[in-house]
Amino acid sequence: MTEIIYNSDWFQAKGLRNIVDALSKENDGLRIVGGAVRDSLLGLSVSDVDLATKLLPKEVMGRLERAGIKSVPTGIEHGTVTAVSDGKNYEITTLRRDVATDGRRAVVAFSTDWKEDAARRDFTINALYADAYTGEIFDYFSGQHDLNLGVVRFIGDAEQRIAEDYLRILRYFRFLARFGTGSADQEALAACAKGAHGLTALSRERIAQELTRLITLPNPVFSVQLMVDHQIFAPFLPELDKAAVERLPSILDREVQHKLAVSLPARLLTLLPRDQVIVDRVSARLKLSNRLREQLTNRVSGDLPTENNIRELAYRKGTSCAIDTAALYTNSNVFALCLKRLLNWDVPVFGIKGGDVIAMGVPAGPMVAKTLHLLEQTWINDDFPATDDLLTKSHQIVVELLSATKKA
Numbered sequence: 001m002t003e004i005i006y007n008s009d010w011f012q013a014k015g016l017r018n019i020v021d022a023l024s025k026e027n028d029g030l031r032i033v034g035g036a037v038r039d040s041l042l043g044l045s046v047s048d049v050d051l052a053t054k055l056l057p058k059e060v061m062g063r064l065e066r067a068g069i070k071s072v073p074t075g076i077e078h079g080t081v082t083a084v085s086d087g088k089n090y091e092i093t094t095l096r097r098d099v100a101t102d103g104r105r106a107v108v109a110f111s112t113d114w115k116e117d118a119a120r121r122d123f124t125i126n127a128l129y130a131d132a133y134t135g136e137i138f139d140y141f142s143g144q145h146d147l148n149l150g151v152v153r154f155i156g157d158a159e160q161r162i163a164e165d166y167l168r169i170l171r172y173f174r175f176l177a178r179f180g181t182g183s184a185d186q187e188a189l190a191a192c193a194k195g196a197h198g199l200t201a202l203s204r205e206r207i208a209q210e211l212t213r214l215i216t217l218p219n220p221v222f223s224v225q226l227m228v229d230h231q232i233f234a235p236f237l238p239e240l241d242k243a244a245v246e247r248l249p250s251i252l253d254r255e256v257q258h259k260l261a262v263s264l265p266a267r268l269l270t271l272l273p274r275d276q277v278i279v280d281r282v283s284a285r286l287k288l289s290n291r292l293r294e295q296l297t298n299r300v301s302g303d304l305p306t307e308n309n310i311r312e313l314a315y316r317k318g319t320s321c322a323i324d325t326a327a328l329y330t331n332s333n334v335f336a337l338c339l340k341r342l343l344n345w346d347v348p349v350f351g352i353k354g355g356d357v358i359a360m361g362v363p364a365g366p367m368v369a370k371t372l373h374l375l376e377q378t379w380i381n382d383d384f385p386a387t388d389d390l391l392t393k394s395h396q397i398v399v400e401l402l403s404a405t406k407k408a
């Protein structure tokens, strides 16, 4: 186990080594903790490295400064300093024990006891530490055992851990989807259900971020089903569509079968009815980014996709939007036909401009835009013919249009 950590690229990274050299003047003062240790033991890639230390935040900042490493007091009242080393951020947090909490924010006291620090963390698999010099693992709550079995277990009393931070409910289901083996502990589920009301007190951004991370995992179905069964969505997503638990697996199947990239908007929309008002309301409540809101709106507004209109949808709203809507709202036959229509088809550019129709005899003014609109729609209805055919046909249409206008 020690070798796995010690030989990892992230452990030997220059940025981390510089920090370790700057801080770790005494033994037992600095350890890696949480996701980096957990993921590394599973052979997964590690992107974020968090450190825990017995040193007080001021001392951490002082030592980093003397070593020429930039540090930012990102959460100094909770003991967290972010070091920027070799272009990467590392969060360094002084060991803590909780003294009070309102479920959103813990009031903490600093500690020098590793087990005390471990005891205030959420799950056994997240309370694994690795010595920052040797990579030696410290496991106070059988986290490695649980990791090997795919068990997500709260440390100590689940209700208490949840009351310290209600976001842990959503984290529970996310980690279950990532590491679980398809079973969940009834006591933990009951504690999550009991604490779910507390989710309303959390910042919407934190909820949206967790939900996004869960829903875009390779297989969130088991967790989502459990969350539906235990009414976990009710406090922040009462609009949850009953069909969600069927639509989500169908999207996943289609993504895998047709090698489609995971689409966040499509995954989120599996949870909601196809109703723009509701989607807008949820987007506002969860404070989703403008870009994501637009993507969601594009996917619920307009006609349902069919084999006949799928290219028009792709032309007007983009290929990924067209594929998503087909994946979300059509049966498997129609979906396959839609995909076939989009395969090897590059969305073309309409080749006629205002100047072209004026050159064809349309008088400058409002008639230009109207004519362009008509020509574009005809081009779409004719299944996007190439520019030469488009020009010939456009000429005919303009001639007919002008003679009809003259007669009128």
Ligand SMILES: Nc1ccn([C@@H]2O[C@H](COP(=O)(O)OP(=O)(O)OP(=O)(O)O)[C@@H](O)[C@H]2O)c(=O)n1
Pocket (backbone or CB within 6 Å): 033, 034, 035, 036, 048, 050, 120, 121, 122, 123, 126, 127, 165, 167, 168, 171
């Ligand atoms: N509500 C929370 C959030 C975090 N943690 C602790 O803080 C560590 C770091 O948290 P975070 O970076 O959010 O998660 P990771 O465990 O690193 O995993 P991932 O990045 O995959 O979410 C966790 O491992 C856990 O020990 C916790 O106890 N309770």
